[in-house]
Amino acid sequence: MADALHGPSIGPSVAEVLASHAGGTGSPAKTAARVADAIAARGDDGTWLSTVPREQLIAAAEAIEQRPGARTLPLYGVPFGVKDSIDVRGVRTTLACPDYSYVASATAPSVQRLLDAGALYVGKTSLDQFATGLNGTRTPYTVPRSVYGGDMISGGSSSGSALAVALGQVPFAVATDTxxxxxxxxxxxxxxxxxxxxxxxxxxxxxPACKSLDCISVMAGSIDDVDRVLDVMVGRDDRDPWSRDRGPRFPGGPIRVGLPPESELDFFGDDEMRRAHLAFRRNLSRTATVVEVSLQPFLSAGSLLYQGPWVAERLVEFGDFLAGQPESIHPVVREILRSGHGYTAVDAFTALQRLQELKAVVGRVWQHIDVLVVPTIGTTFTVDEVLAAPVDCNTVLGHYTHFGNLLDLLGAALPLGVTADGRPYSAMLLGAALTDDTVLALAAQILDEPRTPQPGPPSLSVNPLTAEEHL
Incomplete structure (x- = not known):
């Protein structure tokens, strides 16, 4: 494996790849060769579970070049990776569990949309087994590490998707986020x-990990790349019972930013992470309209996820495999799945009623703010720290993320730099369902990216209290 890096080395953006292909300085085939060589140079570092062989990848790129109107395709020859819990026809889906794996007979619609737009499939990226974990260590394959070195965890479960982008191998990767x-x-x-x-x-x-909460998400090097990929991937699918149409586009004007009181933020004893985040908040307060918002109802909802019956939902997909082949499952994942048997229907209804109460409280918050800003993570861990305390560390990592899908929120994690001791820190922007474009507009402002108004239907007034279909 290649030596560890000390930060991301983002490669060409989607726009830059497209410009290269259009201008003749590059081509999909040349891009395919570059990607294959970059992956081979790293060796088995835990980023990929499978990749298209070099010659086949170049041939696939050449086939894209021969498609009618190829140069007008929105992702013409742009390479990407797919988390190995999402199907690609003819490719093995493993979920980081060899005995569970199968060869997919069809490609997931989300991936097919990318292929139809001219994107180049490179391979399957690694993950915590059964997408159960936030740390990247729950795998029988090579345990990946963060690009920041120091034996820092990669995070998970979409560990390989993040690494493939951070290593500059692909401009974007498909991930999931439950x-x-x-x-x-x-x-x-x-x-x-x-x-x-x-x-x-x-x-x-x-x-599915938890089918009622699962989301397909995107890793990228910039907001512009996210915009370009979303414009291809988003679309109603009547085969998905949770499918719905995109919300209104950002109409412009000031964005009201909710910030929790400092006393409600937890950095778990990590003073450097606290200092970095508070400095970011001070800078944000100078340019944004800030409203103080309590984080308590959000955190209360988050506590329901793994301290409540939602863990039992994983048994819908994996219960039979757990019963028949328990030794094939990673020990930590196995115990998490087994814990789902301890919940009753009464527990489920009690939790659902409590969640609905918290949704009502949080719904009223959006009457006063447009975007809530919190840390993405409160601290970091090494691989050894996670292996020594796998459940406790995982809980800490999800402190600010667990409540997102339970409350039907959207979220964007933004890289902001490094702490004084060289570790990454990130802010998370959260919005009510269907306010995606507003969150992305603020994200672009924070990252100092130009963002032109996005095409789409006229902006409408959306009341988050009533925009709760498919919950």
């Missing part, structure tokens, strides 16, 4: 992780 799986590894590797509103991207062809 409880933070697309935001935590983005934070730990210095890339953008965007979890859209649930239902905007079809989850057909995704092996």
């Amino acid at each position: 409880a933070g799986s697309g935001r935590v590894p983005a934070a730990l590797n210095g890339v953008v992780g965007f979890k859209p509103s649930r239902g905007l991207i079809s989850t057909v062809g995704l092996v």
